[in-house]
Structures are given as C-alpha cells and as structure tokens.
Amino acid sequence: MFVYADNAATTSVSKTALDAMLPFLTEQYGNPSSLYSFGQKAQEALQEARETVAKCLNADPREIYFTSGGSEADNQAIVSAARLGARKGKKHLISTKFEHHAVLHTLSKLEKEGFEVTLLDVHEDGVVRLEDLKAAIREDTALVTIMFANNEIGTVQPIAEIGALCREKKIPFHCDAVQAAGHMPIDVKAMNIDMLAISGHKFHAPKGVGALYARKGMVLTNIIEGGAQERGKRAGTENVAGIAAMAAALQESCANMEANTAKILPMRDKLFAELSKIPHSKINGSLEHHVPGTVNMCFEGIEGESLLLMLDDAGICASSGSACTSGSLDPSHVLLAIGLPHEVAHGSLRLSIGEYNTMEQIDHIIETVPKVVSYLRSMSPVWDELVKGERKHLI
Ligand SMILES: *Cc1c(COP(=O)(O)O)cnc(C)c1O
Numbered sequence: 568m569f570v571y572a573d574n575a576a577t578t579s580v581s582k583t584a585l586d587a588m589l590p591f592l593t594e595q596y597g598n599p600s601s602l603y604s605f606g607q608k609a610q611e612a613l614q615e616a617r618e619t620v621a622k623c624l625n626a627d628p629r630e631i632y633f634t635s636g637g638s639e640a641d642n643q644a645i646v647s648a649a650r651l652g653a654r655k656g657k658k659h660l661i662s663t664k665f666e667h668h669a670v671l672h673t674l675s676k677l678e679k680e681g682f683e684v685t686l687l688d689v690h691e692d693g694v695v696r697l698e699d700l701k702a703a704i705r706e707d708t709a710l711v712t713i714m715f716a717n718n719e720i721g722t723v724q725p726i727a728e729i730g731a732l733c734r735e736k737k738i739p740f741h742c743d744a745v746q747a748a749g750h751m752p753i754d755v756k757a758m759n760i761d762m763l764a765i766s767g768h769k770f771h772a773p774k775g776v777g778a779l780y781a782r783k784g785m786v787l788t789n790i791i792e793g794g795a796q797e798r799g800k801r802a803g804t805e806n807v808a809g810i811a812a813m814a815a816a817l818q819e820s821c822a823n824m825e826a827n828t829a830k831i832l833p834m835r836d837k838l839f840a841e842l843s844k845i846p847h848s849k850i851n852g853s854l855e856h857h858v859p860g861t862v863n864m865c866f867e868g869i870e871g872e873s874l875l876l877m878l879d880d881a882g883i884c885a886s887s888g889s890a891c892t893s894g895s896l897d898p899s900h901v902l903l904a905i906g907l908p909h910e911v912a913h914g915s916l917r918l919s920i921g922e923y924n925t926m927e928q929i930d931h932i933i934e935t936v937p938k939v940v941s942y943l944r945s946m947s948p949v950w951d952e953l954v955k956g957e958r959k960h961l962i
Contacts, residue, residue, distance in 0.1 A: 570928040574608045574769075575718050575861055575919035580812070586853050587815035588773070591808035600796065606705035609807045615702040616814035617865025620778055623821045624763065625754040632779045632787070632797045633810050637745040637766030639790060641774050643801070644741040644762040645673045645712055647781070647788040649682055651739070652709020659708045663687045663695055663724075664904035666714055669764075671900075672741055674712075687713075693722035693852035700729060704736055711740045715747035719888035719901040719917055720852035723751065730759030737787065745769055745777075748752035749820030750827075750858055761785055767813035770820045776809035822908035828911060829921040831859040834920055834929045838862050845940055847953075849962040851905060851915070862918040863888055865907065867962050868950030869914045869943040877939045883932055888917035910949070911961050 571579070581859035599613050614628070621628040624668070634640045649660060662674055664686045674684045685703045687695050695713060704711075711733050716723045724740060733740035741762040744753055749770030755763055762785060766777040779801075781787055793802025820827070839862060843850060847867040871887030878885050888899050898912035918932065944950040952958035 568882050568928065568931045569625035570924070570931055572918040572920050572924065572928070572932060573884045573886050574921040575721075575917065576886055577768045577774060578771045578921060579923065580773050581816055581819060583819045584767075584772045584816040586814040588808040588812035591811055594910050595807075599807060601792065609805075609879060612807055613805055613810050616810045619814040619818050620765075621780075623748075623753075623817045624765075624780055625756050626780050629798075630755075630780055630783055632801050634777045634779055634783060634801060635775055635806070637667075637743065637769070638777075639766050640764035640777050641667070641669040641712075641741075641743050642673050642767070643779055643787060643790045644764060644781070645670065645677070645710065646790065647786065648712075648739045648741060648762070649677050650788045651786050652707075653682075655709075657707040657709035658682045659685065659705050661685045661687065661688050661700065661703050661708055661711045663713055665693065665717055665719070665901040666690050666712070667718055667743055667745070668715070670712055682709075682953060685782060689717075689722075691906050692856075693717060693720050693901075694856050695724050695729070697725060697728050697732065700732060704732075704738065708736075708738050711738055713740075715742050715744040715753070715863075716751065716858040717901060718746045719861075719899055720863040720905065721746070721858045721919075722852040723747070723856040723858060725856075726760070727758045734759040735762075746861075749817055750824070750860070752824070755780055755782070765817070767809065767816060770816050772813040772816035773809050776806050776813045778813070787851065823922070827858045830922050831920060831924075834924060834926060835860060835862055837926075837929055838918060838920075838932065839864075840894045842936055845937050847960055847962055848940075849907075849911070850911070851902060851907070860920045862920070863902075864916050865902070865911050865916045865962060866916065866940045867911060867960060868953055869940060870947075870948050871913060871915045873943050874914070874916055874936075874939060877943070878935065881931075881935045881939070883935060884942040887915050887917070908961050 617628040624909045678806040739761045745766045748765035761782045763780040768774040787800045851863040902912035
C-alpha cells in the first residue's frame with residue numbers, strides 16, 4: 568500500500584487546479600503585459616485569480632501580489648517592514664523561535680545589517696503567549712511576524728489577538744499562513760493582519776507559486792527588480808498557469824474546508840490515539856490549538872531518520888519534521904523550541920494527512936509504526952541503556 572502522509576511538505580495537484588492551468592500552458596500562452604487581445608486574455612485570467620484569492624482571505628484584489636511561493640512572500644513582507652521601520656529609526660523585529668526558515672533566515676540576515684531581533688518562546692504546547700508579545704514590544708519595534716500554524720507540529724497561534732494588539736500599538740503584523748491557507752478560515756480584516764504569505768503547493772496547486780497579501784498602505788520593497796508587473800512590486804513575467812491553478816485550488820479548498828476537516832479529524836484522532844499506545848512516546852504540541860491534519864510525535868530511543876527509511880519500505884511517506892533537507896543531524900529547531908531534549912527530538916515523526924487519505928491508509932500506518940519502533944529499539948544501544956536502567960527515561 569502507498570500512503571502519502573506528508574501533506575505539510577507538499578500536496579498533489581488537484582484536478583480542479585490542473586484544469587485551471589492547462590489552457591495557459593497550451594493555447595492561451597500570451598504574455599499578460601502584451602497590448603494585443605491575445606495577451607489581454609492572460610491579463611484577465613490574472614485579474615480573475617487575484618479576485619478569487621482576495622475573496623478567500625477577505626482582502627481587496629489590489630492587496631494581492633503573486634510571488635514564486637511562500638518563501639518569497641515571507642522574505643518580501645519582512646524586508647519591507649524592516650526597511651520602512653528603519654526609515655523611522657525603528658530597528659527592532661519580533662518573531663517566534665519556531666518559525667519557518669524563510670522567516671528565521673530573513674531575520675538573521677537583517678540582524679547582520681544591524682536590526683535587533685526578539686524571538687518569543689512558544690512554550691511546551693507550541694503556542695505563543697500574548698503576555699510575552701506585550702512584554703517584548705518596544706517603542707522601536709518595526710514588525711511582528713508570527714506564523715498562523717506551525718509546519719512541523721501543527722499548532723495554531725492566537726492570530727486575531729496578536730493582530731488586535733499590533734494594530735493597537737500601530738506595529739505592522741506579518742503572518743506566515745502557508746500551513747493554514749485552504750485548511751483553516753483566514754480573514755485578514757477581522758484578524759487585523761497587515762501582511763500574509765500563502766503558498767499554492769500546500770493546498771493542491773503546483774509548486775513555485777504563492778501570494779503576498781499586503782494591506783493597502785503597506786509600503787513594499789522589491790525583492791526582484793525588473794519590469795512593472797504586480798503594480799511594480801514584483802518583477803518578472805507572471806506564472807499565469809500557476810497563478811490560475813492556485814486561485815482555483817484555494818477556492819476549492821475553502822469551499823470544501825468543513826467537509827475536508829470532518830474527513831481528516833477522525834483519521835488524525837485515530838493516529839494520535841493508537842500511536843500514543845507505544846510506550847515512551849509523546850505527542851508534540853497542544854491538541855487544542857491545532858490544524859486538522861498534522862500529527863507530530865516522538866518515540867524515545869530511536870532515530871527519526873531510520874524510522875522514516877523503514878516507513879518508506881512499507882510505502883509510507885512521512886517526515887521527521889526536522890531540517891533533514893540539508894542532511895544535517897541537528898534536531899528540529901521547532902522541537903527544541905517546545906523544550907524537548909536533543910535525545911528525544913531526534914526520534915520524531917511527522918505525519919500530515921489530507922482529504923485524499925483514507926481510513927485504510929491510516930490503519931496501515933497504525934499497524935506499521937509500532938512494529939518499526941519496536942524493531943529499531945531492539946537494535947538501539949540507547950534503548951538498551953534505558954531498559955537496563957543505566958539511562959533515565961525522558962518521556
Ligand atoms: C512550505 C512553507 C513555506 C515555504 O513555502 P514555499 O512555497 O515552499 O517557498 C513557508 N512557511 C511555511 C510555514 C511552510 O510550511
């Protein structure tokens with residue numbers, strides 16, 4: 568059985584998204600900037616997509632800028648707010664310890680340029696406290712950037728409260744909503760969000776397309792210089808096919824959100840219930856404030872990477888939730904941020920499921936994971952020491 572349980576990493580392209588993009592890869596290949604009507608067809612498609620995306624977020628179409636993905640949107644939002652702040656002598660930026668690297672690495676770049684960065688604690692439950700944010704805000708704070716839902720553990724932040732506080736203090740608030748868009752309701756007006764990043768491939772559109780919402784009045788700094796596309800704020804011939812697909816996929820995900828959530832939750836709850844029966848395991852992050860599909864657990868005495876390889880042999884695509892892309896052996900910064908010791912953080916497993924998964928697939932995971940964990944423990948010198956009492960159990 569093949570089970571794709573890594574939807575937080577990327578998703579399959581839906582039929583709706585594929586159908587929406589195909590005309591722009593075949594007959595309608597005009598450049599939206601061309602003056603003849605053939606190009607204007609593409610321009611119209613862009614405008615329609617902008618309206619659709621805006622509607623899904625309760626924004627104005629003029630507040631939507633198409634980008635190459637979530638990373639670019641995060642970069643542009645953060646750099647824009649930093650440049651704007653610096654012009655007013657404000658060089659303090661606030662974020663959290665468990666943001667995506669698109670946010671964290673942009674902040675470190677700015678730190679090297681002389682900005683000061685405060686990263687808020689996310690506590691054991693993976694949720695930022697409003698008091699902590701209040702205490703961190705200064706006269707010279709130029710930006711608060713806090714993610715909607717965490718990509719590794721799935722915890723959801725009190726975005727509306729954060730937005731209200733930032734609005735009251737007149738500090739721009741950027742939200743990396745890449746894991747939330749299409750999966751949870753987002754209302755940029757009601758939540759007082761000034762800038763927000765989304766990425767198509769996390770909700771069944773293709774990779775390489777995303778959007779930045781920037782509230783009217785926000786001054787954007789270009790990351791990509793060139794032509795006057797996206798009202799002069801993002802140069803480069805538009806990815807018309809990708810943008811059309813993203814709009815269609817977002818609309819579909821938002822229309823089906825309740826039904827999808829109703830399908831996903833019982834599968835997720837079964838995973839949590841059955842996998843927590845494994846001795847010395849731990850669920851990571853609050854279950855109360857959580858996106859529907861993400862499950863993150865730790866199993867003591869094993870290495871997450873070995874677990875993933877053995878799950879792969881059983882047809883299961885999962886992730887350790889750590890920065891395995893770089894092949895680094897460092898444990899996940901997210902799991903360390905919620906206070907897990909290094910040894911425990913190494914044995915992590917992220918399963919992220921979506922509406923295309925089935926209960927049969929969940930049962931296959933539930934059958935496989937305990938066997939693999941037992942097998943790996945039987946070969947683990949660390950587990951041996953734990954069993955002999957030469958080492959203390961941490962979970
Ligand atoms: C995937 C992801 C990103 C990056 O989006 P890309 O489109 O892949 O650049 C940023 N933030 C979060 C939370 C993500 O999950």
